[in-house]
Amino acid sequence: MEPNDIADFKRQIRAHLSAVLLLAALVGLNVGVTFLPGEGRLRVGVQIGLAFLSGGLVLTCFMHLRSEKTMIYAVLALTCVLLAAMMVLTWVARHDHPAMTEYHPAAPPPAPHHVP
Amino acid sequence: MDIPHTVELREDTGLYNGKVGMWLFLASEVMLFGALFSSYVLLRESHPDWLHGAAKDLSIFWGTVNTAVLISSGITILLAWAALKLRDFGQFKLWMGATLVLGFLFLFIKGTEYAAKFQHGHYPNTHTFYAIYFVLTGLHALHVIGGVAVNAWLWGPGARLWLTEPERFTNRVELAGLFWHFVDLVWMFLFPVLYLL
Numbered sequence: 001m002e003p004n005d006i007a008d009f010k011r012q013i014r015a016h017l018s019a020v021l022l023l024a025a026l027v028g029l030n031v032g033v034t035f036l037p038g039e040g041r042l043r044v045g046v047q048i049g050l051a052f053l054s055g056g057l058v059l060t061c062f063m064h065l066r067s068e069k070t071m072i073y074a075v076l077a078l079t080c081v082l083l084a085a086m087m088v089l090t091w092v093a094r095h096d097h098p099a100m101t102e103y104h105p106a107a108p109p110p111a112p113h114h115v116p
Numbered sequence: 117m118d119i120p121h122t123v124e125l126r127e128d129t130g131l132y133n134g135k136v137g138m139w140l141f142l143a144s145e146v147m148l149f150g151a152l153f154s155s156y157v158l159l160r161e162s163h164p165d166w167l168h169g170a171a172k173d174l175s176i177f178w179g180t181v182n183t184a185v186l187i188s189s190g191i192t193i194l195l196a197w198a199a200l201k202l203r204d205f206g207q208f209k210l211w212m213g214a215t216l217v218l219g220f221l222f223l224f225i226k227g228t229e230y231a232a233k234f235q236h237g238h239y240p241n242t243h244t245f246y247a248i249y250f251v252l253t254g255l256h257a258l259h260v261i262g263g264v265a266v267n268a269w270l271w272g273p274g275a276r277l278w279l280t281e282p283e284r285f286t287n288r289v290e291l292a293g294l295f296w297h298f299v300d301l302v303w304m305f306l307f308p309v310l311y312l313l
Contacts, residue, residue, distance in 0.1 A: 006202065013198045020191050027183050027307075031176065034312045047308045054304040062190055062297040069130045072139050079143040083150045090154035094161045 019061040026054045123283045138291045142298050145259075149302055152255065156248050156309065163244050173236060174249075175229065179311035182225050183303060189218035190300045193267070193293045200286040205278055208289070212271040215296070219264040226257050249310055256302055263296050 030050040033043060060066045065076075121133040129136060160166050192214040199207035233239075233246070240250040270285075270292055277285040 009198070009201060013194070016194055017191065020187060023187055024184070027180070027187070027304075030308050030312060031180055034176065044313055047312055051305050051308045055301050058190070058297055058301045058304060062194060062300070063294055071129045071131060071136065075136075075139050075143050079146050083146060086147075086150055087154055087157070090158055094158055097162065 016061055019057055023054055023057050026050055026057070030054070123281070123287060132287060134287055134291050135294075138294050142294065145298060149252075149255070149305075152248070152252055153305070153309070156252070159244050159248055166245060173233070173238065174311050175232075176311050178225055178229055179307055182222055183307050185218050185222045185225070186300045186303050189215050189222070190297055192218060193296050197286070197289050197293050200278075200282070200289055203282075205275075209271065209275070212267060212289075216264060216267055216271060219260060219267065222260055223257060223264070226253065226260075252306055252310065256299070256306055259299050259302070263292070263299050266292050266295070 030047055033047055033050070036043070065072070123132060125132055192211045196208050196211035196215060199205070199211060230250075238246050240247045270289055274288070275285070277288070
């Protein structure tokens with residue numbers, strides 16, 4: 001490496017290290033949201049969103065997807081399409097249970113009769 | 117016999133072959149974990165009392181510690197690769213050694229968590245949640261073991277390649293790092309999905 005390249009490379013590595021702090025903050029935020037009062041789809045959505053942000057940071061910074069070659073992007077684009085199709089199909093078909101595989105929670109036991 | 121394009125870039129892709137191979141492998145891994153995540157969604161949506169008496173037993177504290185361990189190991193393997201780029205083999209040994217230690221630490225904590233689950237009578241056949249929990253985290257742990265094995269080889273006997281073909285060795289470390297970051301990436305989804313939701 002030329003001296004200029006070395007300086008540039010070291011600058012990139014420092015940028016990666018600062019990205020780690022952001023990643024840690026995102027994970028901390030995700031854990032923090034867990035302890036907020038209330039349940040439901042909104043919280044699930046927020047936590048999944050934070051997970052995607054964390055994953056995106058790992059992909060772009062640590063796996064160098066910010067500056068990759070076209071072929072890698074092409075491979076990943078196809079993978080994303082297939083993955084999204086699989087997830088959508090799963091979601092659409094989530095209530096299509098084959099016969100005899102539906103879950104029926106057991107009925108609560110009847111209250112005992114008081115016999116005088 | 118020389119294997120072509122282990123160091124020099126191909127004209128058509130602009131990449132060395134190992135990198136294309138690793139990304140294709142990671143794409144197949146995305147589909148493998150994706151299928152299991154879609155199973156998780158299906159099971160969670162189908163089971164009315166999905167979390168009843170099960171998920172609250174997972175330790176968010178230890179899950180968070182393991183996340184910190186994996187993130188730290190992502191930094192150390194990055195620094196190991198950077199050290200090779202800067203021709204500092206001593207620093208490479210140091211950072212790759214640290215990556216190995218952190219990998220073992222992750223497995224130790226995971227093993228402790230498994231032991232606690234078994235002690236409390238939670239097995240894969242105990243509950244739908246634990247079925248998917250053990251499958252997802254078990255498969256992830258197998259990947260960590262695979263990554264640790266490759267990293268240990270590169271840190272130990274495989275490092276001899278540095279003496280004869282430093283560029284090729286640096287590329288190998290880069291590929292090991294890609295795989296390790298992928299393991300990290302999967303955990304970024306496993307942790308909230310299993311421990312936090």
